[in-house]
Amino acid sequence: MAELICEERTIREINxxxxxxxxxxxxxxxxxxxxxxxxxxALLASGEVVFDGSVGYYCAGLMDGATVRIKGSxxxxxxxxxxxxxxxxxxxxxxxxxxxxxxxxxxxxxxxGARTGVSMKNGLIIVSGxxxxxxxxxxxxxKMIIGGDTAEAFGDSMYETICFVGGExxxxxxxxxxxxxSDEDKQFLDTxxxxxxxxSLRANLPDAAGFKKVVSGRKLWNFKKSExxxxxxxx
Amino acid sequence: xxxxSSPPRALQQSGIFSSRVIEDIQTKxxxxxxxxxxxxxxxxxxxxxxxDLTFLPCSLTRIPxxxxxxxxxxKTVLGTRFAEKPIELDIPIMITGMSWGALSYNAKVALxxxxxxxxxxxxxxxxxxxxxxxxxxxxxxxxxLPSRYGINVHHMQMSDGIELTIGQGAKPGTGGLLxxxxxxxxxxxxxxxxxxVDQRSPxxxxxxxxxxxxxxxxxxxxxxxxxxxxxxxxxxxSRVYDDVKLAAKAGADVVVVDGMEGGTGASPAIFQxxxxxxxxxxxxxxxxxxxxxxxxxxxxxxxxxxxxxxVDAAKAMAxxxxxxxxxxxxxxxxxxxxxxxxxxxxxxxxxxxxCHHCHTGQCPVGVTTQDPELMKRxxxxxxxxxxxxxxxxxxxxxxxxxxxxxxxxxxxxxxxxMAALTPEASVICKVPLAGTRRVWGS
Numbered sequence: 129m130a131e132l133i134c135e136e137r138t139i140r141e142i143n144x145x146x147x148x149x150x151x152x153x154x155x156x157x158x159x160x161x162x163x164x165x166x167x168x169x170a171l172l173a174s175g176e177v178v179f180d181g182s183v184g185y186y187c188a189g190l191m192d193g194a195t196v197r198i199k200g201s202x203x204x205x206x207x208x209x210x211x212x213x214x215x216x217x218x219x220x221x222x223x224x225x226x227x228x229x230x231x232x233x234x235x236x237x238x239x240x241g242a243r244t245g246v247s248m249k250n251g252l253i254i255v256s257g258x259x260x261x262x263x264x265x266x267x268x269x270x271k272m273i274i275g276g277d278t279a280e281a282f283g284d285s286m287y288e289t290i291c292f293v294g295g296e297x298x299x300x301x302x303x304x305x306x307x308x309x310s311d312e313d314k315q316f317l318d319t320x321x322x323x324x325x326x327x328s329l330r331a332n333l334p335d336a337a338g339f340k341k342v343v344s345g346r347k348l349w350n351f352k353k354s355e356x357x358x359x360x361x362x363x
Numbered sequence: 364x365x366x367x368s369s370p371p372r373a374l375q376q377s378g379i380f381s382s383r384v385i386e387d388i389q390t391k392x393x394x395x396x397x398x399x400x401x402x403x404x405x406x407x408x409x410x411x412x413x414x415d416l417t418f419l420p421c422s423l424t425r426i427p428x429x430x431x432x433x434x435x436x437x438k439t440v441l442g443t444r445f446a447e448k449p450i451e452l453d454i455p456i457m458i459t460g461m462s463w464g465a466l467s468y469n470a471k472v473a474l475x476x477x478x479x480x481x482x483x484x485x486x487x488x489x490x491x492x493x494x495x496x497x498x499x500x501x502x503x504x505x506x507x508l509p510s511r512y513g514i515n516v517h518h519m520q521m522s523d524g525i526e527l528t529i530g531q532g533a534k535p536g537t538g539g540l541l542x543x544x545x546x547x548x549x550x551x552x553x554x555x556x557x558x559x560v561d562q563r564s565p566x567x568x569x570x571x572x573x574x575x576x577x578x579x580x581x582x583x584x585x586x587x588x589x590x591x592x593x594x595x596x597x598x599x600x601s602r603v604y605d606d607v608k609l610a611a612k613a614g615a616d617v618v619v620v621d622g623m624e625g626g627t628g629a630s631p632a633i634f635q636x637x638x639x640x641x642x643x644x645x646x647x648x649x650x651x652x653x654x655x656x657x658x659x660x661x662x663x664x665x666x667x668x669x670x671x672x673x674v675d676a677a678k679a680m681a682x683x684x685x686x687x688x689x690x691x692x693x694x695x696x697x698x699x700x701x702x703x704x705x706x707x708x709x710x711x712x713x714x715x716x717x718c719h720h721c722h723t724g725q726c727p728v729g730v731t732t733q734d735p736e737l738m739k740r741x742x743x744x745x746x747x748x749x750x751x752x753x754x755x756x757x758x759x760x761x762x763x764x765x766x767x768x769x770x771x772x773x774x775x776x777x778x779x780x781m782a783a784l785t786p787e788a789s790v791i792c793k794v795p796l797a798g799t800r801r802v803w804g805s
Contacts, residue, residue, distance in 0.1 A: 143586055165579045170516050170587040186570070186583045190516040205570035205583075209514045227569035228511035230555070246569040247511055249555040266565060268555050287557055349560040350543055351396065 130154040139166050150175040150194060165203065168196055171213070185222075188215045191232070204241070207234045210251065216324070223260065226253040229270070235324045242279070245272045248289055254320065256329045262301065264291050264342070273320060275333045286344040292317055293340045294333045305345040313341060397633060399540060401721025401731065403533055403626040403669065403691060404635045411643050412624075413678040415788035416781045417797065420767035428766035435762040436772040439686050441663045442524060442593020442616040445585070449616075450502055450524050450593055452686070453482025454758045455773060456676060458750075459621075459667050459688035460506040460526065460597075462488030464541050464550045465628030465721065468495070469741040470697055470730045475499040476743065477696075477750025481758075486526060486688075489539055489564060490554050492518040504595065507584065509538060510564040512554040516587055524617075525584050526595040527577070529568075529610075532625025532642070532668040534634040535599025538564030542629055544724035547733040574609040581614045595619050600645035600668065601638070607652035607664075617663045619688065620649045624669025626691035628731060629722035642668035642679070644791050650683030659683070673760020680761070681776035682792060689757075696753040697746045698728040704740065 130149045134142055142158070143166070149156050150173040157178045161167055165184035168177055171194035179187070182200030192211040201219030208227040217225075220238035227243065229251040236244075236253075242260035245253045250270040258276035265281070267289025277295035284301020292313070300306070309317075314336035321330055376382070390398060421427040428435060442449040458478045463471045465488065475485045475496040484502035487493075491513020497503055505522035507514070519525060530536060541550070541562040551558040571580045581594050593616035598606045600622045610618045622642025627635065640648075646666045653659040666679045667688035676687040691699070702715035707727035711720045721731035729741035765773045768780040782797040783789035789796040790804035 139582065139586065140590065166583045166586050169583050170520075172516065185576070185579045189570075189583050190514075190519070190587045192516060204576070205580075208570045209511060209516065211515065224570040228514055230514065243569065247565065249511075265569075287560065349557065351561050 130156045132156060132158045134158060134160045134162055134164065134167075139164060142167065143169060146177060147171065147173070150177070161200070163200075163203065168194075171196070174213075182219065188213075191215070201238065206236075207232070210234070220257070221255075225255075226251070226272075229253070233324060237325070237329060239276070244274075245270075245289065248272070252320065254324050256325055256333070258295065264289055264304075265301065267291070271316070271320075273317065273339070275321075275325075275329070283342045283344070285348055287349070288344065291342040293342060294338060297340060297342070300342065303345045303348040304342050307341045307343045309337070309339065309341045397631045399542070399629055399722055400632050400635075400719050401627055401629050402635075402719030404624060405632075405719065406636045410641045411785060411787040411791055412641060413643055413675045415643070415783060415785045416678050416792065416794070417784055418677070418681075418764055418768060418780055419782055420764075421769045425769045427769050428771060430763055430766050433766060434771060435766050436774075437758055437762065439774070441665070441686060442595075443663070444593075444616045444661055445614065446524075446591065446593040446616050448523070448591045450484065450504075452484055452502060454754060455680065455686045455761070456754050456757050457484045457504075457665070457686055457688050458486060458693055459690040460486035460488040460504070460528065461690055461694075462490040462539075462541075462628070463493050463496070464488075464490045464545055464554065464733070465539075465731060466694075467726075467729055467732050467738045467741065468493070468549075469738050469743050469746065470694070471496050472499055473697060473741065473743045473746035474693060474750055475503070476747035477693075478502075478754065480747065480751040481754045483754055484523070487518075487522075489541075490550065491515060492522075497521055506597075508564070509566060509568045510554075511569060512556075512564075519584070519587055520589075522588075522592060524593045524595060525588060526597050526619065527580065527584065527615075528597040529577075529606075530597070530599030530601070530621070531627065532599050532621030532623055532639055532645075533627035534630040535601045535639045536566060537630070537634055538566045539627065540564070540629040540631075540722065542722055542724065545628075545733050550733060574613050577610075577613040593617055595665070597621060599625075599638075600640045600642065600648075603640065603645045603648035604652045607649045608656055611653060611656055611658050611662045615662060617665060617685075618649065618653075619665040619667060620645045621688070622646075622666070622668025625667055626669075626694075627721075642666060642670070643682075643788070646679050646682045646684055647791050647793070653683075673757040674764065676757060677761040677764045677773070677776060678781065680773060681778060681780050683778075685774065693750055693753065694730050696749045697730050698741060698749075699726075699730050701728055703728055 155176040163182045184203040186205040188196045189208045195214045198217045204222040206225040207215040210229045210232045212231045216235045221236045221240040223241035225240045226234040228247045230249045231251045233252040236255045239257035244259040244263040249268045253272040256275045261279040262281040264283040267286040272291045275294045280299040281301035283304030317336040439452040439455040476499045479501035485500040486504040504524040543559045595617040596610040596615040597619035622645040623639035663685040666684035704727040726732040
């Protein structure tokens with residue numbers, strides 16, 4: 129296990145070292161991250177990176193393949209645009225956690241802020257606690273599991289993201305609807321939660337049957353067909 | 364005298380409720396929704412444009428270069444502020460970002476090949492990078508847009524520059540549209556969307572809001588590309604002076620300002636016609652912002668929005684632009700609005716030279732369509748050659764004007780090389796009104 133100390137080093141130096149050590153096959157612990165921004169951006173090799181404290185904006189952003197654990201909380205845009213890999217936050221995550229991810233898994237053991245999973249295209253997001261305003265906005269694909277409550281406008285304007293909520297939904301967003309969970313959904317919940325959350329956190333959640341399923345009502349997918357001819361001939 | 368022999372009555376139409384307004388109202392009364400179309404503003408021009416300026420070539424006060432002979436450099440370097448590998452182009456005219464989706468595959472590849480042939484650059488667009496456009500682009504700018512369709516860090520690392528797009532001249536403050544006929548199987552797969560949806564892109568980036576966040580975002584993009592390539596910030600022209608200052612302060616290497624004459628594949632018509640400020644005004648505000656920060660010449664400025672020819676480009680450069688993006692002009696070079704397949708224009712209810720029906724996906728000449736049969740009407744190599752030719756001709760036009768003004772480098776053009784033809788242009792551009800020695804408004 130290699131150790132990196134962040135103090136008195138630039139982000140560029142820290143990230144370069146992380147990438148070099150990952151390529152060399154080392155597991156890495158990054159000490160004193162100090163909530164600095166852009167730690168662990170563009171990690172493109174498999175391997176484990178542990179941040180021993182809180183991180184700032186865009187930690188593990190634009191990542192493909194690594195496994196990142198944050199022993200603290202994270203700022204905005206955690207794991208944004210991730211292609212594959214795993215990011216686990218032991219604390220809370222700020223706004224836009226998992227924005228635009230195209231794969232991989234993001235796990236927030238605490239709460240997450242507004243727009244969690246915004247524009248996610250694929251992959252999995254699990255928030256053990258609650259999530260903020262407009263989470264799931266414009267979700268295109270993948271799955272999002274919220275163990276606790278959601279704030280207003282949950283799942284607004286989604287395409288094909290499927291969400292599960294263990295707590296209360298303050299308000300569904302535009303075109304978001306409740307749907308019946310299938311046996312396959314329940315099995316997916318059991319498997320995912322068992323894989324990514326420790327037993328102590330799972331104990332706070334309902335069983336799979338107690339989760340509400342939220343999907344797109346698909347009414348915003350298209351303008352009304354009757355109007356199409358109008359636009360074909362538009363001025 | 365019988366009634367039939369009386370002179371015809373002079374018909375008088377309302378200046379407010381013109382035929383166009385009546386048709387617009389009645390269309391909306393049928394559909395209950397705003398109108399959508401492509402191309403760009405259709406407003407009759409009542410604002411100051413580059414046509415309101417004229418060059419003042421040398422006579423006795425300055426000495427011209429030989430117009431067709433002497434060297435006049437067009438080399439253009441972008442991203443000298445922080446990037447380790449600034450972009451070097453042979454000419455100052457570049458191809459702006461237009462998505463594969465809005466444009467056909469053939470159009471995207473033709474633009475890449477055509478631009479590369481003459482040492483220019485190409486830009487990706489909403490929806491990510493096409494492998495073929497990377498293959499055929501000597502210099503490729505990768506756009507990072509609010510939708511993040513197709514976002515891929517590996518593609519970013521293969522690019523020569525990153526453009527963080529905040530807005531677009533045709534529709535600042537809102538996202539783009541791609542209507543159902545263009546969300547084909549291939550586009551659906553590329554953008555990870557259901558086939559046949561009317562795709563409405565977001566206006567805001569998913570993970571940043573204001574300029575303070577953008578400072579961090581730009582650093583993230585630099586980290587993702589190992590500080591090698593320039594970071595552009597593209598703005599739709601609205602509050603240009605303040606926005607350019609904020610973008611430069613946030614760490615942009617290059618600021619792109621796209622004026623209200625800019626084009627689009629599909630947007631609400633009202634945005635194209637009634638939002639943003641004209642390109643002429645935008646370039647002046649952008650230059651002033653950089654000058655006031657002491658960054659003019661250090662942060663490069665690219666101007667876009669309705670640039671038609673080398674004359675527009677030369678005037679924009681004289682006012683402060685380091686380089687010029689073209690979009691619609693390049694599509695017209697491809698064949699947009701050319702009188703071919705005229706029956707298919709008629710099916711759309713339009714005529715060649717009047718078509719702005721990019722949003723329908725039924726482009727008669729294969730430029731803005733995903734229909735494989737229509738796309739075949741645009742052979743890539745022939746289309747690429749026309750793009751190269753247009754870029755070459757525009758560059759020659761800029762060089763001719765520069766030489767006549769005594770410049771051995773097109774980047775040496777300056778406001779003093781021009782006079783205004785209208786008081787408005789004089790006020791905006793701070794150049795004297797022709798026939799006077801006075802800069803109006805100063």
